[in-house]
Amino acid sequence: MNLNAFWLAALVLAAGAAPVLAQGGSPLSFAQAQQLLLSGSDQLAASAKAVESARLRREGMQGLGGPSVAVTGMGYRYSASADISLDPARHALDGVLGHLPPGLGAAAPQLPQLPSSIDLQRKANRASASVSLLWPLYIGGLGDAVRGELDALADEAVADAAASAHGLRSLLVQRYFGAQLAERAARLRERALAGVREHDDAAQRMLRTGVISQLERLQAQAALADAEQQARKARGDADLAATALARTLKAAARVQPTSPLFVASQPLPPLQGFIDAAHRHHPGLDKVQAKRRQAGALHEAQEALRRPQVLGFGMREVNTGxxxxxxxxxxxRWTLWDSIDRDALAASSQRKIEQAELTREQALSDIALLVEKNWLAVDQARTQYLAQQAQENLARELLRLRTASLREGTGTALELIDTELNLTKVQTERAQTAHQYVQALAALLESTGQSDEFDRYRAQADIQIASDAP
Incomplete structure (x- = not known):
């Protein structure tokens, strides 16, 4: 994965997001919401810190295996004492005096007597300094192995950051279009409630004129009470969804989503293209590959410890005179034998490599299956939405006929109320299907590592379902 490209894209997405927060409660498009999320996400910021830490650690180990120069300085004071015996000197002196001529020997008693011992003491301050050089000329490739592992760790951090970004985009799709669905459901219920109230008032007038029975009047009142309860519940759900969206975006006030639900009437491109894209872009595969490289670097490090090591060294005292x-x-230095079983360690690191390779194969299979599942979910939601058009057409026609029947006196207000509520139910179900399409599309793009393509699919969709659409 291209690290610079990843973070450049994140910075571009974050640009221009700040002014929207200042307008808390104002209309907010999906693109603006995405900018807000990516620029203010603590999760993404934490991932960025992890990537930066891995990169700095790698930069810090770039010179591993190169020469090192050290300066050593010491300052010290010492006190030394010694007790030196003079007995040998005294005996030697006595022997010398005994061999002197008689004239000189008479003078010997006048010489001072030597003590049996003498105590010497020495105290002084000293300082010394030296410069030393240590240069590993050959360490069996250990430095390259360590740097390779750090490179792989940095790539793993980038893969984790990319996965976090994809997950955040999918979360935004869920919250943003979930708020749109809840708002549309609430408006449909409120519109139906307004119609039921009109019919309830009409039923009250018809009861007074004797056109309908008391039973029909009570049925209209029960329908009104149920419509009021459904409208309150739908509005509460819409408020909760809007609050969840605002908190996801860290907005100070409620925001109003303006990008509508959508469905593309044309089918998606072939499945194989999405599977191929997942094999190229899925961050999970990048992470598995990074794990494989880490295992390989560990194996190389184990092998490097078997090889001889050649070191150059030097030291020079620094003196003023x-x-x-x-x-x-x-x-x-070449270790011929030690208590560590190097063969077992090498075999262990080789098993790690094999484990990573098998994990990658399993991940390829699992991701392909996940992509196919999401691809089918998108297509099923698309075909279901299109099929529901006939149900909505039927509900609208029934409403037209029931309205005409009531106007001509051949129908009842309760029949008209039921027909209006049925149309609301069908429209709500179609909006839910459109929401399923949007969520399945987001899941498909996340599973292929192409969450940033969601806006392109949204813009190309030929069916738009606004929250206030009739």
């Missing part, structure tokens, strides 16, 4: 001491050379 005199000729400084120095040393330089090359050291070779």
């Amino acid at each position: 005199g000729k400084p001491n120095w040393v330089a050379g090359v050291a070779v």
Whole structure:
């Protein structure tokens, strides 16, 4: 995955989002909502920090295996004492005096007597400094193995960040168009309630004139009470959905979604194209591949420890006077045997590689199945929505006939009320089907790693269902 491209896209999506929040409660398109979500998401910000941390760790280890220079300085004070015996010197002196001529020997008693021992003490302050160089000339490829693992860890962090971004887009689709569906359902129920109230008033007048019976009047009142309850519930659901959307976007006030529900009457492109796209773009596969590279780097590191190591070294004292001491050379180290079973460790890391390869194969199969499931869900919702058109046409025609019958005196107000409520039910069900289409499309694009393509599909859809559509 291209790290720079990922974060450049995130920055572009975040641009221009701030002014919308200041208008809390104003109309909000889906594109604006997406900008707000991506720019204000704590989850995405945390993912960005994880990516940045991985990149910095990799940059910090770029020079692994290169030379290192150190300066060592010491300052110290010492006190030393020694007790030196003078007995050997005294015996030697006595022997010398015994061999002197008689004239000189007479003078010997006048010489001072040496003590049996002498106590010496020395105190001083000293300082020393040195510069040392250590250069690993060959370490069996250990440095490359470590850098390779850090590269793979950075790619894994990018894959996790991409998965978070895809998940956030899908969450936004759920909340945004869920609010649209709830608003449309509430308006349909409120519109039906207004019609039922009119018919209830008409039924009251007809009862007073003796056109209908008391039973028919009570039936109209019961229908009104039920319509009021359904309208209240639908409005409560719409308010809750709007609150969920506002909190998802961290908006200070309620927002009004303006991008309508949609359905494309034309079928999706062939399934295989989506499966191929998933194999190229799905962040889960990128993560599995990063895990495979980490396992390979670990195996290389284990093998590097089997090889000899060659080190260059040098040290020179830093003195203000005199000729400084120095040393330089090359050291070779090759572990012939130790208590660690290197063969077992190498086999363990090889199993990790095999595990990652098998996991990738399983992930390819699972993702292909998920893509097919979502692709079928989109197509099923599309065909169901189109099939429901006949039901809505029938409900509208029945409403027209019931209205004409009541006007001509051959129908009842209750029949008309039932017909209006049935039309509301059919329209609500079609809106729910359109919502299923939108959610299935979002899930399909997420499973193929193409959540950023959702807006393009939305713009190309030829059926738009606004919340206030008749």
